[in-house]
Amino acid sequence: MIVRRTAKPSARTADILVDVLVDAGVEVIFGLPGGPIAPIHDALLDRPEIRTITTRHEAGAIFAAAGYAQATGKLGVVVVTSGPGILNTMTGLASAHADGLPVLVIAGEVPRERFGQGAVQEGTSEGLDIVHMVRSITKFAAEARDPNSAPALLRRAIATATSGRRGPTVITLPMDVGTAQSRAPAVEVTARLEFQSPAHTLDATASALSNAKHGLLLVGSGARWGRGPELVRELAERLQIPVMTTPKGKGVFPENHPLSLGVFGWGGHPSASDYLGEGVDVLMAIGTSLGETATDSWSTRLAATEHFIQLDVEAQRIGRNYPVTLGVVDTVEGALPQIIRRLAPTPPREARVFGVRRQETGADLPVGPEGRISPQRALWELQRALPSNALFTSDIGSHMFFALHHLEIRSPRGFMIMFGLGSMASGVGAALGVKVGRPDAPVVAVCGDGCFSMGLGDVGTAAQEGIPMIFAVLNDQRYGLVEVGNNAVYGRTPSFACPMNVAQLAEGVGATAVVIEQPGDILALDLLALSARGPLVLDIRIDREVRLKNGRLEFLKEMANKAKK
Known part of the structure; x- marks a missing residue:
């Protein structure tokens, strides 16, 4: 007692x-x-x-x-x-x-x-x-x-x-x-930072955006907090300017919005890359540190011909990776209302339609050369088998490129990846916290078999606590990202096999487990019913030969070639 x-x-x-x-x-x-x-x-x-x-x-x-x-x-x-x-x-x-x-x-x-x-x-x-x-x-x-x-x-x-x-x-x-x-002392501690950007900088930012001929907003995860997503959408719709997000910012701007170009950077979409390839005169980076994953390994395509505007809460990030013509040090909630108020009062602009284009989708490629379900098909089926309010986390590995590319995220908190450090098992543990914080929504952790084994204890915690959630394990029985990368760069690789029976491990810690091998297997399941009383683990035995084009490998090849000279 x-x-x-x-x-x-x-x-x-x-x-x-x-x-x-x-x-x-x-x-x-x-x-x-x-x-x-x-x-x-x-x-x-x-x-x-x-x-x-x-x-x-x-x-x-x-x-x-x-x-x-x-x-x-x-x-x-x-x-x-x-x-x-x-x-x-x-x-x-x-x-x-x-x-x-x-x-x-x-x-x-x-x-x-x-x-x-x-x-x-x-x-x-x-x-x-x-x-x-x-x-x-x-x-x-x-x-x-x-x-x-x-x-x-x-x-x-x-x-x-x-x-x-x-x-x-x-x-x-x-x-x-x-x-x-x-x-207990009668002490109250509150902390509030207030920023005051020079009026001429805000005026110049509003003017540059208003006069852009081929402008672009690049939105990062720093825009996710508070009214940030709402303000980004208001700015984009007011200007009818297209928006692409960083991988960490995925979902901050809804990917089904006509002005969305999708993700740029790791796991990014052709719609974003192609728009940049046409040349951009004004680019505004909002709430992103412009690191490797957000810039597709510091791509020169982000260079704007007229203005590169950067809005960030930390002054030391302004101009760190790209030359900046206008820098605004403030929160997204603090700066964007001031910029929006300064936009020239003009008649509503004609609605523009861009949209997200992807590489081969789950509908296009149900199976790979080995005859097993493709990763993109598995994610395609997952989203169709779940309500539209489902929340996703991604772990770190080959699967993250597929998650970033093929999941369509429509809500600001609908997707999470801890890309700042890129630790394996981060997405497995994070999903547990997401579900505890959002018990009203289905939560899915997309991970690989290596991440799953590192985070197996979190599956056990979910089972012990009776937390209803789904772990979608894209299982290729190896540390696939490393093997694929080594083969691409060096033409050979050591074996980084990771053999395990994911379903048995899941059942061993108290979860329900289902093996998935073919298209249609996920659609045939009642995922909410199977996960109603605790975690459901989908052991998705994917086709190991399916690849997703990504600039990361090209960057690694470039670095390897430089080292040879």
């Missing part, structure tokens, strides 16, 4: 910290237990407002929190123990930092009196120095050494994670600080 305690004016610090989380609107926590973090877990027993989901590995917990953050726009929270517990979150922290996702990690620590004495799993500055380790991959990291200041420190971490360019923060909590009595 659980006995619930009510916090008093003078209370255990762990109880006060959990109250801070409740006050901040936290509804779910992902993580694993351990001795040093036990006071927080004990305090959570008295706050049923917060659901605690225990994962099988800390990496799964932080990827789930990141998925929850993107799906809801809220703070994702992770609670783990000291030493290996916090170290196991490092890849996820770096991913959240690279992708600008608000995640808070609270990690336990050994008691203060044992600092520097070789305590098991010590991570203090006299041991591993965890805080120093994570500072380069977080917005804020600190150790709560004093019970009375710990609540204010936690509020600061929350405010920092959710303000400006969002990102992860870390608080480490020594066990004796968590158990110590302290008095």
Whole structure:
């Protein structure tokens, strides 16, 4: 039996910290237990407002929190123990930092009196120095050494994670600080960044866009937050200017909209590349850092003849990869209304129709040379077997090119890929968090067999928690992206086979599993019924010979040829 305690004016610090989380609107926590973090877990027993989901590995917990953050726009929270517990979150922290996702990690620590004495799993500055380790991959990291200041420190971490360019923060909590009595201070911490772009820059931006003859909007994931997608659509429709998104920004602008050109960059669409090939006079990049995946490995086709306009919340990103004629440092929500207001009052422009063109679709190519279902056919059937509000995550591997290219995403939060760092198993864990945050919508994790095996614990977590979701495993029994890449660049490759029985592994952790080999197999299933009480794993044994053209291989070939000279 659980006995619930009510916090008093003078209370255990762990109880006060959990109250801070409740006050901040936290509804779910992902993580694993351990001795040093036990006071927080004990305090959570008295706050049923917060659901605690225990994962099988800390990496799964932080990827789930990141998925929850993107799906809801809220703070994702992770609670783990000291030493290996916090170290196991490092890849996820770096991913959240690279992708600008608000995640808070609270990690336990050994008691203060044992600092520097070789305590098991010590991570203090006299041991591993965890805080120093994570500072380069977080917005804020600190150790709560004093019970009375710990609540204010936690509020600061929350405010920092959710303000400006969002990102992860870390608080480490020594066990004796968590158990110590302290008095909850009457402190409120809010953080709000306001930007003020020069009027002449906004005027020039509006003028350049209004006068563009062959203009273009390139929209990244930074436009996903708040009213960003709505404002991008308003700007595009006002100007009747076409829009393409980065891979991470897929769905921010609906791909069934007449002005959509689809995705440019990795997994991109011919409609986007062909439009750029005709030459662009004015290009506005909105909420994208213009990194490798977003620019198709820094393609020169993005160079505009008149104006390259970049809108980003971080000044250091302006002009980093392309010469910029007009730079606007602001949030999308802050800048676009000012630009839209400055557009010249003209009669409504004639509606234009562009549309997304793809390489061979699932309807065009049901099977490959081996006679098995093609990856694009599998995704084609998935979307037709599910309601239109289904949400998708993609992991990292060959399958991501097919997901980026062949899924049609119509809602801003309808697709997620953690491309900033590109960690395998990120999409599997993120899907768990997406479903927790969006229980109203079907959620599908598109992954390969290698990613599935790395994230198998997350499937087990979904089964244990009774979370209804779908894992679509495009199974080629190898680390296919590496083999294909090596063959393309070097003409040969080591074998990176990854043999496993995906269906049996899924059933072993409590999921329902179905093997898919031929076109029509997915359409014949009632996916919602099969996943109604827990996870459904589709072991989709794809044709290994089907390829998707992508500029990444050409870039690698170019780099290899340069190395030979």
